[in-house]
Every structure is written in C-alpha cells, then in structure tokens.
Amino acid sequence: MCLLHPACPTWNYGDVLSQGASCWPLEFSIRALIFRYGSHMAVERPTRAFSEGVRKSMQGNRGRDTKPELALRRAAHALGLRYRVSVRPLPNLRCTADMVFTRAKVAVFMDGCFWHGCPEHHTKSATNAEYWAEKFRKNRELDAKNNRVLAEAGWTVIRFWEHEDPISSARRIAEQITFSRQKREAEAISGSIGSM
Incomplete structure (x- = not known):
C-alpha cells in the first residue's frame, strides 16, 4: 500500500x-x-446539507437566468439595447457579468440580496453562521476586486440589487451606454483632428 x-x-x-x-x-x-x-x-465546511429541505433549496438556486435578471434583460431589450448574456468581460478575469455591452465596455451585474449581503434585505444565517458570514464577506471582497480590475481595463461596472426596479435599472444602463458612445465618438474625433 x-x-x-x-x-x-x-x-x-x-x-x-x-x-x-x-x-x-x-x-x-x-x-x-x-x-x-x-x-x-482552511475553514471547515459542511460537506452536505443539514436537511433534505436545505438541500432542495440550495439546488433550486440558479446561477443565471433568475427572475430578476430576466426582468432586467426584458426591460433593457424593450429600450432597444442589445447585449451578451453571462460572459466574461475580460478573458483572464474569473468573473461572469450578467449583461455585457462589449462596444461600450459596460458590464452589468445583478447581485442577489442573500449572496452579496444587501444592506436592506440580507439576513444572517441561523445555521452555520460563521461559515456564511465569511462566505458573504468574501463575495463582497471579490465584487470590489472585480470592479477595480474592470475599471482599470477601461470598463464601466453597473451593479443592481435584485430587488431594484428593472425598468429604472434598464434606463440607467441606457444612459450609461449613450454616455459611453458619445465619449468614444468624441475620442475618435479628437484623435483624427490630432493626426492631421
């Protein structure tokens, strides 16, 4: 042996x-x-769910195409916005944005109130509280790191909580896309004038 x-x-x-x-x-x-x-x-983690109900609940959590995401995408599409769904804005970044506008360099994230620690709706876990508190803290740190890396690469990051109104969120995205297009056009014009 x-x-x-x-x-x-x-x-x-x-x-x-x-x-x-x-x-x-x-x-x-x-x-x-x-x-x-x-x-x-190194924190000891539970290897399986504490009960059958918890297991079924955790299996029901979707990684993409949640109801709030779909509502936001419908509202953005109704405003004439076209986007890519669940892709990495940067190929070397281990982060998937919910909506990506590649030309405008805008990444949109729909953060779940439970998973990302919404200040309004997040509740502390009654079972295994230490593990979950650490998990949520790490999620927020990772969100901040991804925001920083994307901003350094010239991307605009927009984050929404799942409880926010999808129509007003879509309008905010449309405003940012318009601003990014105008900024890109102005840079192109100033670049062509400078080369003359």
Whole structure:
C-alpha cells in the first residue's frame, strides 16, 4: 500500500490518516489552495446539507437566468439595447457579468440580496453562521476586486440589487451606454483632428 502518492491505485487517504503518516502531495495541495484562495479555504465546511429541505433549496438556486435578471434583460431589450448574456468581460478575469455591452465596455451585474449581503434585505444565517458570514464577506471582497480590475481595463461596472426596479435599472444602463458612445465618438474625433 502506498501512503505517499495519491495517483497510486493503492493509495487511500483514510489509511494515511489512520497510520498518522504525513502525505506531502496532500499537504502541498492544501497549502496551494490556501495560497491561491486565502486562509478561508482552511475553514471547515459542511460537506452536505443539514436537511433534505436545505438541500432542495440550495439546488433550486440558479446561477443565471433568475427572475430578476430576466426582468432586467426584458426591460433593457424593450429600450432597444442589445447585449451578451453571462460572459466574461475580460478573458483572464474569473468573473461572469450578467449583461455585457462589449462596444461600450459596460458590464452589468445583478447581485442577489442573500449572496452579496444587501444592506436592506440580507439576513444572517441561523445555521452555520460563521461559515456564511465569511462566505458573504468574501463575495463582497471579490465584487470590489472585480470592479477595480474592470475599471482599470477601461470598463464601466453597473451593479443592481435584485430587488431594484428593472425598468429604472434598464434606463440607467441606457444612459450609461449613450454616455459611453458619445465619449468614444468624441475620442475618435479628437484623435483624427490630432493626426492631421
């Protein structure tokens, strides 16, 4: 039996633990995860739902095409806006925007009140509160980091809470798109005048 290498067909993590052996590949991968994603990875996480009801509820959470997203997209489409759905604004950024206007360089995010900690509607979890508080804090930090990276790349980021009115949100997007187009046209004109 091999205690040192997980690729070996006889390797068993349970045997490694029961015999108290140190397994460097496992330790290395854990250290790599902590280095890459931060120390929050070291927090013990539940491996499965606490109850069947919780499991079904979590499975029902959609990653895209939620009702608020669809309402916002319908309202934006009704205003004549055309966009890409659920794509990365930047290829090297691990972030998917809900709506992307590539020419205008505008990324729109519809943040869920629960997942992103809405100041009006977010409630603290009664079960496993420490884990969820850390999860929400990391979500907000990641949102801020993505906003910063996109802004540095010349993108405009617009964020809405899921409870906001989709029609007024779509109008705000349309205003930003118009402003971005006018700005791009003005830059093109000033660039052509400067080259004369």
